[in-house]
Amino acid sequence: MALLESTHRRKNPLTGRWxxxxxxxNNRPWLGATEAVNESVLPKHDESCPLCPGNTRANGDSNPDYKYTHVxxxxxxxxxxNESEQSQSLESDNDLFIADEASGxxxxxxxxxxxNKTLPELEHDALHEVVKTWKDNYTELAQHYECVQVFENKGEIMGCSQPHPHGQVWAHSHLSTEIEAEDTQQLTYFKKHGSAMLADxxxxxxxxxxxxxxxNExxxxxxxxxxxxxxxxxxxxxxxxxxxxxxxxAQTDSLAQALKVLTTKYDNVFNCSFPYSMGWHNAPANRSSDEQHWRLHAHFYPPLLRSATVKKHMVGYEMLGESQRDLSAETAASILQAASTTHYKKTAGHTDDA
Structure with missing residues (x-):
């Protein structure tokens, strides 16, 4: 399409933003040399890490000798x-000073x-346990909170404060801004078309x-x-x-496979531990309304652009106007499609596979 070869705008139907x-x-396949990062070699167990099995955390609790996941x-x-039985009202009659209680x-x-093992370096059974842990924690927390956010910040460049591979779950009664926007947009689409936006x-x-x-299936x-x-x-x-x-x-198992393929391809783009922020969007919980306009999905937002050390910064126009990109979605997809599903550490002389 000629339009897609010239400057244009694309609308995100999930949020309504452009x-x-x-x-x-920068609309061409990546043909330049990949730039490897001098990544530090991490031990299998770090005595000073508050997330490793058997170690003591900042609050004095000790981690168990866990074999798969630990929460x-x-x-x-x-x-x-919210420890109080009655919520405190933060309502204001001034439209310029509005606040609301947030607990969770x-x-x-x-x-x-x-x-020293990130998601793409885990075996399938270990990834299956990660997905099952996401499911179990979501199911438990959704009984009490309307919004349950499962996410991971991978890499120092994304603000990750601990190198031990981990994710987080934040649960709260209010709808986060992104979930509220996606809920509104998907419901509007469903009312207009009679089908779920993401299914279409x-x-x-x-x-x-x-x-x-x-x-996969x-x-x-x-x-x-x-x-x-x-x-x-x-x-x-x-x-x-x-x-x-x-x-x-079956769906849990095939999701583990999809995670393995995607995160491995990410690492293989620039032969590095590919940083990203990722998170799952579930339909709001504890609502009496039918949520058929929703489909479960995850967003991966990696910052790398041209090499393992060149980052895309959302600054200037992106902060004050709207998001902007040079590399088209189609070109990015072609690069990821071509990336191997065998992790680069398996082919680059690395011997630590334990």
Missing amino acids: VLVSPHR FRNDFGALTP ECRVICFSPKH YVQKEQADKTRVVFE HWLVVVPFWAAWPFETMIVTKDNIQNFSQLND
């Missing part, structure tokens, strides 16, 4: 439970006892195939048409599923 695309600046309440959580719970999920989107991307990175991995980050992707369910609690064993 992204400016300037393909003439604990965040010692420095951004949300705290924050948990940390250690993906593995191994201090999956079918369109399956037919087009240009932006599809991977798919239950999941589609795609660079979304409206992607803002250079190698942004979504993992979307192909089934009629609104939240984690609905996953069966």
